[in-house]
Amino acid sequence: MAKKQKSLIKDYIVQNTSETRADLTKILEGFRKNGKKSLPILFGSHGKSEAVLAPAWLWKKMIDELDDLRLANTVLQRLSSPQDYRRVTIEQLRQETAEMNARDEELSDAGDPSDPSL
Numbered sequence: 001m002a003k004k005q006k007s008l009i010k011d012y013i014v015q016n017t018s019e020t021r022a023d024l025t026k027i028l029e030g031f032r033k034n035g036k037k038s039l040p041i042l043f044g045s046h047g048k049s050e051a052v053l054a055p056a057w058l059w060k061k062m063i064d065e066l067d068d069l070r071l072a073n074t075v076l077q078r079l080s081s082p083q084d085y086r087r088v089t090i091e092q093l094r095q096e097t098a099e100m101n102a103r104d105e106e107l108s109d110a111g112d113p114s115d116p117s118l
Helices: 017-037 057-081 089-111
Strands: 013-015 041-047 049-051
Touching: 013 017, 017 049, 017 057, 049 089
Parallel strands: 013 041
Antiparallel strands: 041 049
16 A cells, blocks of 8 residues: 655634735735744634645746646656657768758748748
């Protein structure tokens, strides 16, 4: 059986929505005063959390970590799926790039056939 991970969110007290609304200025002052020691505020009705007020630095950190996790997941999926790779030298890449650029130039020199001014 897999070991249960410890929750990153402690057992926070859920504040009543009307209390949170009334205390919003104090909460923001606390975020400014306490800086990185500030904790999120959970609030809702009947002791059930419905939303969270979090310091901006914490929100940004969570979003950055979520992006990193998504990227790591994508990398793992791509590494674990069989793909047909072929080895190429830098010279081959240069040649292919030159050919693509030449084709692009030919197309731009030919102009747009649907352009009536040509």
